[in-house]
Amino acid sequence: MSFSSLVQDLSIREGGNAPRRSRPVPSVSTIDDRASHISRNTYASTAATSVSIAGDISSQLHGGYHHPLARAWQAERQLTKSMLIYPLFISDDENDETLIPSLPGQYRRGLNKLVPFLEPLVHKGLRSVILFGVPLKPGSKDALGTSADDPKGPVIQAIRLLKQRFPQLFITVDVCLCEYTSHGHCGILRDDGTLNNQLSVDRISDVSVAYALAGAHCVAPSDMNDGRIRAIKLKLIEEGIAHKTLLMSYAAKFSGCLYGPFRDAAGSAPSFGDRKCYQLPPGGRGLARRAIVRDIGEGADIIMVKPASQYLDIISDAKELGKDLPVAAYHVSGEYAMVHAAAKAGVFDLKTMAFEVTEGILRAGATIVISYFTPEFLDWLDN
Numbered sequence: 001m002s003f004s005s006l007v008q009d010l011s012i013r014e015g016g017n018a019p020r021r022s023r024p025v026p027s028v029s030t031i032d033d034r035a036s037h038i039s040r041n042t043y044a045s046t047a048a049t050s051v052s053i054a055g056d057i058s059s060q061l062h063g064g065y066h067h068p069l070a071r072a073w074q075a076e077r078q079l080t081k082s083m084l085i086y087p088l089f090i091s092d093d094e095n096d097e098t099l100i101p102s103l104p105g106q107y108r109r110g111l112n113k114l115v116p117f118l119e120p121l122v123h124k125g126l127r128s129v130i131l132f133g134v135p136l137k138p139g140s141k142d143a144l145g146t147s148a149d150d151p152k153g154p155v156i157q158a159i160r161l162l163k164q165r166f167p168q169l170f171i172t173v174d175v176c177l178c179e180y181t182s183h184g185h186c187g188i189l190r191d192d193g194t195l196n197n198q199l200s201v202d203r204i205s206d207v208s209v210a211y212a213l214a215g216a217h218c219v220a221p222s223d224m225n226d227g228r229i230r231a232i233k234l235k236l237i238e239e240g241i242a243h244k245t246l247l248m249s250y251a252a253k254f255s256g257c258l259y260g261p262f263r264d265a266a267g268s269a270p271s272f273g274d275r276k277c278y279q280l281p282p283g284g285r286g287l288a289r290r291a292i293v294r295d296i297g298e299g300a301d302i303i304m305v306k307p308a309s310q311y312l313d314i315i316s317d318a319k320e321l322g323k324d325l326p327v328a329a330y331h332v333s334g335e336y337a338m339v340h341a342a343a344k345a346g347v348f349d350l351k352t353m354a355f356e357v358t359e360g361i362l363r364a365g366a367t368i369v370i371s372y373f374t375p376e377f378l379d380w381l382d383n
């Protein structure tokens, strides 16, 4: 075999995407040291002038990641089970267990189905969940979102149940009104259909305190009203529970089309208009940075960016602006559904992509990932 075809074979071998040849490929160790970093394109000229390249050590990278463990060492941080938060949809029908068509493999569950479902996951190392309430009963929605903190409602009941059955499980609760309002918006509205910020913030902070008093370890307001972090923090202090309640802000939450499957699951699509006047415009990096700085100043313990894969620059901004705070990223329903759809269409392997996208999120700066892939990751991380 000629030297040039050997080099060519090597580049094909390492190219990954190139089709495999039927001809046996020499193992890397049989190839002369000097050959391994000559690309096919540069070979002709270097060979012609017989330039010595033996002393050129700066172009040698492959040795640093040949072994699987060495590749793992190249990552700034690696996904671990404790980084994952699993979203759960809890409906007010106790025996409900309904597959959400647009969210492959995810179910809406009633209280009776929760413990049997979670038991094996907790045994596999599930550390944390985030709860979303889904009121299905007729009459459970009104203009003020009254049922959000109903002591007999699904969320407060679920907090109590999970605390009792899984004392080690960290329970986060999403705080918003859109699941509970008749109009499907994330707060209380004025007559002109815009958000009444003051009334909304008062209500959101009352609901947060109700969840925390029921035992939630963390409250995560996703409503995007101005000033809610400060209001919630102050009410938690007033109630004497600020010291044991983590406040996670959906600080940089963008409007867009990636929450569709979630709204199917939660029945929380707005009945008119959209959320563009309170969720951030997708191009608004500066606005996101201001929202992050503001929420840190108002007392957020963790900053969240959402969605994740389209907003990796914002995750890295959050890490830079909040050097001393953990950053969470929400890989949202639409992102999850896209990965599933593409895998189903044969574009890529589901598991490989789930890891690639999650590693991208970690690389950008997050150390907490809210992911619908959590149950799969618990298995995958064991192998």
Ligand SMILES: NCc1[nH]cc(CCC(=O)O)c1CC(=O)O
Pocket: 174, 176, 178, 186, 222, 223, 258, 259, 260, 261, 262, 263, 268, 331, 332, 333, 334
């Ligand atoms: N405000 C409620 C809320 N909390 C989390 C999500 C989205 C999560 C997902 O898509 O997975 C939403 C939907 C929305 O804002 O419309």
Ligand SMILES: [Zn+2]
Pocket: 174, 175, 176, 177, 221, 222, 223
């Ligand atoms: Zn919400």
Ligand SMILES: [Zn+2]
Pocket: 176, 177, 178, 179, 185, 186, 222, 223
């Ligand atoms: Zn909402």
